[in-house]
Amino acid sequence: MENVNYGNGEEQGIQVGEKPYPTVMQAIHLVVLYIFIQALVDFPLALIDLYKDTEYLYHPIKKVVLGVGSVVFVLWYGFRKTGNPVRDVFPMRKFSLWLLPLLFLFFLGVQQWLTVINSGVEKVIPTPPWFWELFSKIFDNDFGFWGAFMKVVVIAPVVEELIFRGVIMHGLMRNYRAGTAIFYSGLLFALFHLNPWQFPATFMLGLLLGWLMIRTHSILLCIAGHAINNLLVLLTITYQEEIAASFLSSLTIAGMLAASAVLAGAALALMIILNRKQPKQNT
Numbered sequence: 582m583e584n585v586n587y588g589n590g591e592e593q594g595i596q597v598g599e600k601p602y603p604t605v606m607q608a609i610h611l612v613v614l615y616i617f618i619q620a621l622v623d624f625p626l627a628l629i630d631l632y633k634d635t636e637y638l639y640h641p642i643k644k645v646v647l648g649v650g651s652v653v654f655v656l657w658y659g660f661r662k663t664g665n666p667v668r669d670v671f672p673m674r675k676f677s678l679w680l681l682p683l684l685f686l687f688f689l690g691v692q693q694w695l696t697v698i699n700s701g702v703e704k705v706i707p708t709p710p711w712f713w714e715l716f717s718k719i720f721d722n723d724f725g726f727w728g729a730f731m732k733v734v735v736i737a738p739v740v741e742e743l744i745f746r747g748v749i750m751h752g753l754m755r756n757y758r759a760g761t762a763i764f765y766s767g768l769l770f771a772l773f774h775l776n777p778w779q780f781p782a783t784f785m786l787g788l789l790l791g792w793l794m795i796r797t798h799s800i801l802l803c804i805a806g807h808a809i810n811n812l813l814v815l816l817t818i819t820y821q822e823e824i825a826a827s828f829l830s831s832l833t834i835a836g837m838l839a840a841s842a843v844l845a846g847a848a849l850a851l852m853i854i855l856n857r858k859q860p861k862q863n864t
Contacts, residue, residue, distance in 0.1 A: 601755035602662040605765050608749045611659050612773050615744065618651040652740050659748035671747045674798040676856070681805060683852045688809045690845025691789065693837055695782040695810075696817075708778045726819060733815050738807035745770045745787070746794040746803045754795070763791035786810060797856065 603611060629635060663670050745766055753762035767787030771780050786807075794803050817824065832840075 601752050602664070603659070603749060603752040604756050605753070607662075608753065608765065608769055611655065611744070611749065612769050614658070615651065615655045616773065616775070618654065619648070622648065622651055648736070648740075656743055656748065659744070663748065663751055665751070670751045671743060671800045672798045673801055676797060676799055676802060679855055680797075680802065680852055683848045683855070684802065684806055685809050687845050687848035687852065688806060689813060690841040690843075690848065691786075692810060692813045692817075693841035694845075695785060697834065697838060698782045698785065699779055702778055702781055706778060712778070726815075729815055729819075730812075733811045734808050738804050738811060741770070741773075742790070742800060742804045742807055745773075746790055747800055750791060750794055759795050763788055763795065766791045 660667070660670055749769065750762060750766050753765055756762075757765070767784050767790075770787030770790075771784035774780075774783050776783065790803050790806055793806055794800070797803075
């Protein structure tokens with residue numbers, strides 16, 4: 582996959598001495614702003630749930646309706662601060678549709694490694710019961726599987742990628758080297774989830790998505806990769822009893838990791854080869 586030249590401040594019409602938006606500190610401010618607005622939305626509903634024994638806080642329609650306002654505001658604020666066109670902040674370079682099944686196989690292989698990382702962290706720092714109760718409510722709702730699907734597989738990947746691989750990566754790539762930009766965007770992505778027990782795995786996912794953005798210059802592929810990862814998590818949680826009863830449970834951890842590494846590596850190699858055959862585009 583080809584590298585992308587993100588340009589520099591002078592090419593984007595930024596005055597001498599002024600760094601492109603956002604820098605690391607400005608990206609932190611944007612993430613904190615988003616968390617603060619979400620808290621303002623969720624806190625009153627949490628109080629209602631507490632005193633009236635309801636579950637408005639986890640209602641999927643509520644999350645969509647009330648969440649849209651905060652997301653639109655944060656995206657508008659960040660996008661306006663960049664001072665650049667939509668196509669630059671949210672690049673959508675064309676790609677072969679064959680990349681999508683390969684992307685699925687890649688994240689299928691990666692997912693097993695992320696699961697093992699989460700399990701290792703939990704052995705060192707046991708997850709408290711109250712956290713699992715809150716986490717399970719993301720997937721348990723009146724709309725069943727499809728309610729969780731909308732929240733986890735559709736809404737979350739779109740919103741988070743537009744913010745982290747869109748607005749934030751746009752500025753970081755103009756202020757720092759590619760590796761530094763990937764590191765900071767992945768770190769902020771992991772911190773944003775406010776989940777210390779899944780921080781290492783989420784950080785690794787953020788690194789992979791940041792690398793995917795820089796190599797493909799396509800926010801759509803990042804959204805697809807994020808959605809595939811979340812879909813695999815949702816399917817694993819939904820069908821955990823069936824998975825436990827299948828032949829997969831007979832595999833050793835080492836064997837599973839080895840097979841996953843081969844699968845992810847083969848899919849990645851094919852993606853690189855396929856992408857090199859695509860005609861280069863001016864950006």
